Amino acid sequence: xxxxIDCAHQNCSVALTDSGKVIQELSVEMERGQAENLINMVSxxxxxxxxxxxDCIAVSTGPGSFTGVRIGLATANGLAMTAxxxxxxxxxLDLLAFQNPKGKIGVVLETxxxxxxxxxxxxxxxxxxxxxxxxxxxxxxxxxxxxxNGTERLSTxxxxxxxxxxxxxxxxxxxxxxxxxPSFSNPxxxxxxxxxxxxx
Numbered sequence: 001x002x003x004x005i006d007c008a009h010q011n012c013s014v015a016l017t018d019s020g021k022v023i024q025e026l027s028v029e030m031e032r033g034q035a036e037n038l039i040n041m042v043s044x045x046x047x048x049x050x051x052x053x054x055d056c057i058a059v060s061t062g063p064g065s066f067t068g069v070r071i072g073l074a075t076a077n078g079l080a081m082t083a084x085x086x087x088x089x090x091x092x093l094d095l096l097a098f099q100n101p102k103g104k105i106g107v108v109l110e111t112x113x114x115x116x117x118x119x120x121x122x123x124x125x126x127x128x129x130x131x132x133x134x135x136x137x138x139x140x141x142x143x144x145x146x147x148x149n150g151t152e153r154l155s156t157x158x159x160x161x162x163x164x165x166x167x168x169x170x171x172x173x174x175x176x177x178x179x180x181x182p183s184f185s186n187p188x189x190x191x192x193x194x195x196x197x198x199x200x
Contacts, residue, residue, distance in 0.1 A: 001055055007068035008064030032067075057076050062091070063109060069190075088177035092168065109150050111193075
């Protein structure tokens with residue numbers, strides 16, 4: 001049984017799965033307030049289950065909202081430590097590519113700036129690392145189909161091929177995590193750029 005958390009983009013979601021079956025999911029669209037709502041959502045999901053039943057806790061590592069990623073990871077880390085459970089960190093870039101494994105795919109995620117979070121894949125395998133790129137930087141990739149929550153804006157800035165796909169929620173984080181190897185190490189956040197504010 002896997003408990004999964006995702007706060008990296010516009011939805012905050014928590015899900016519980018068992019051997020490929022979805023037991024329950026709560027998903028709320030929010031850009032703020034994750035810290036106040038997430039624990040309550042976990043409590044509701046786990047109301048009829050014990051943390052002892054869990055095989056691991058999975059969490060999205062980004063890229064996405066710095067605040068959302070931090071809150072999701074901190075909550076998952078705290079729960080895993082308290083329940084003595086291993087963890088699986090899931091990159092949204094890898095997950096979207098896993099869900100769309102055929103052909104040349106560019107995963108493009110919204111940064112709320114003029115650029116995008118991007119990673120290229122071919123038949124499900126990554127071509128290079130995730131990066132921050134402008135629309136002009138991507139115009140050379142005419143043989144790729146771009147997916148992700150950045151495609152609406154990208155389609156207004158380029159003539160690249162885009163395909164609408166839903167952004168994954170915690171359910172898909174959990175189902176993907178079932179195929180990964182959990183670890184008792186805390187998964188690191190996937191930040192492709194420094195935070196806006198750093199404390200020295």
